[in-house]
Amino acid sequence: MPLGLGVGLALCLPPSPLGFLAPLPLLPLLALGGFRFGFWAGVGFWGVHLVWLPLSFVVLFETPWGAVPYGPLVLAKAAFWGLVFGLSRGRPLARVGLWVVQEYLTSLGPLAFPWGFLGYALVEAPGRMLARWGGVYLLSLGVLMVAWGWLHFGRRWWADRVLFSAPSLGLVGLLLLWAGFWLWPLPQAEGRVGALLVQGNINPLRKLEGFSAESVYLELTREGLRAHPEARVVVWPETAVAQFPPGLFSLLGDRELLSGLETGFANRFVRVAGGQITHFYDKNRLVPFGESFPWSDTLRPLYRFFFRALGFEGELAGRSPGQGYTPLGRYGAFICYESVFPSVARQLVRQGAEVLVLGSNDAWYGPSFGGLQHFQMGRLRAVETGRWLLRAGNDGVTAIVDPLGRVVERIPQRQPGFLGGSFAYLGGATPYVRLGDWAVGLAGLLGVLGLLARRRAGGAYTKVKYGRS
Incomplete structure (x- = not known):
């Protein structure tokens, strides 16, 4: 099940045109499981999202060695997902916040590889204009919050307060994500x-x-x-x-x-x-391992072996x-x-x-x-x-x-x-240019609040209904 959900989510990100469906696989991904569930969901997601790597390198270098980086990269990314799922087990709101925070963390450091952000599901939708306010991280938060809203308020389908029903909340969320054109005027061009x-x-x-x-x-x-x-x-x-x-x-x-x-x-x-x-x-x-070579002193023999397998000769040299x-x-x-x-x-x-x-x-x-x-x-x-x-x-x-x-x-x-x-x-300057990645801070706050909130009695429905992950 988690493997299939990960694959389904990957099929909602570029270059696929199905981004508007992203909240659907996110519903169970926010509600279920811990580390193991998140890890296998990550294997499904990253296995599809990054399948271009072996497809391109094997053809380009004309050797199966071109596929070698694919496996470790998928497993490393999947383990990061597992960590997020493990920390937020049974707490969907915490998972929403931690998901965006982990996206941001993958853009830092010498191994930075900021792929697979959920906000890119909206790149073909008018709601991408919300990025003017908070960048791709705000879009990721928006996509996750729509899924969380459906999940959290779905049990109030017959509630008297119609404004807080799942259909109403979903409609408001989708309107915000699709109507972003009018949230910030464009500057006038001279010519x-x-x-x-x-x-x-x-x-x-x-x-x-x-x-x-x-x-x-x-x-x-x-x-x-x-x-x-x-x-x-x-x-x-x-x-x-x-x-x-x-x-x-x-x-x-x-x-x-x-x-x-x-x-x-x-x-x-x-x-x-x-x-x-x-x-x-x-x-x-x-680019890590292409233009820069982390821990080159320690891993130099491994680098040399792999590069020679791809047909490169000479000494290891990165860019400045x-x-x-x-x-x-x-x-x-x-x-x-x-x-x-x-x-x-x-x-x-x-x-x-x-x-x-x-x-x-x-x-x-x-x-x-x-x-x-x-x-x-x-x-x-x-x-x-x-x-x-x-x-x-x-x-x-x-x-x-x-x-x-x-x-x-x-x-x-x-x-x-x-x-x-x-x-x-x-x-x-757009608000994002002025304020930067404030949406990550908001996501972090949601993550902390979600972790600190006492789990309601009804919140145990996931363990009772679906069993252990």
Whole structure:
């Protein structure tokens, strides 16, 4: 049973369009079980939600060793769920609060992997606009509270006070989650600016073997500017080139270029204007076991064995993280993995960014749905900050997202091309930009209150009805 419930919940998160069904599997997940129940529910959830990992790495590296990280990651994430379920056994409200807190904790530290947040179930719903108030954590809390409301007040179906019946409470919750468009007005834009986003579709393993992508990006940019001469800003993806090709600056003229630049020691994004680099930003949140190697001194033999099994030779070398979140002038540039950290885009906007620019290289996901899942999570950063998002991916998803979280322009994945569109520079600050992750504090308070509250006599119904978990 718990395994199936976890699978059902996973099928409600991106890239699935079934997010509106998320409260249904959450009803029993909030009511039942302890550590063992939560662990097996987590195995079902993470086994499906992260199945892109073996699907992509086995194909990309052409070896079954590519599936090795999948098992330990699923088990570790499932154990975290088990801990939450064990602490909140028989206390659904406590489980609601602790669930959101554990989501937040997974975004911290050297092993940060903030995947699987319940709030992303609303990414296709108008209610995603609530993220302007409290980020994805407020959305997670909202989804959980709708399920908790149905669970808690369901026994009052025939209560005299109709306002507190399950249907009424569920209707109010759903209205809040779906009607978020009108809870915060959008700032007025001064005017639209043309943009050209370039998608090179370069196999990342070919680049490691020495393939140069400069001519590819130069030619695609030339074709793109010919088709969209109104573009004033050109965006290339993460680590697009190691150096800029001859003839690029004359092609750009007075246009600006925002591009990933392979430096060897840092994952860098730069702004080029007037034929020279004016600003640069180095990626701060590095991918664990890909760009950074925790406990490398102790685990160096294991790292070497695994990397050689994947076909990599040479010494273990990670990237150097950046030293802060500094916009490239008006542009809040961030890189790939950083798009799943709400705090990154928030800090860039707090430092003055008027538009978000994301460079990514999702070709590492191979033919799996991982790249699309990554995109769906990252597009919520536009809503949280009230900014346009220009997203250039090596093999996609290359798209333009407006401050309402709507995808206004997009081109197909896994083929070279370019995208012409427009955006606006915006000022102001949403409540989330001003106040940050206050919803996590609220969730923590609910968790504490739920743990301290005396369990009612009726609260034992779960043990009597369902038996021991």
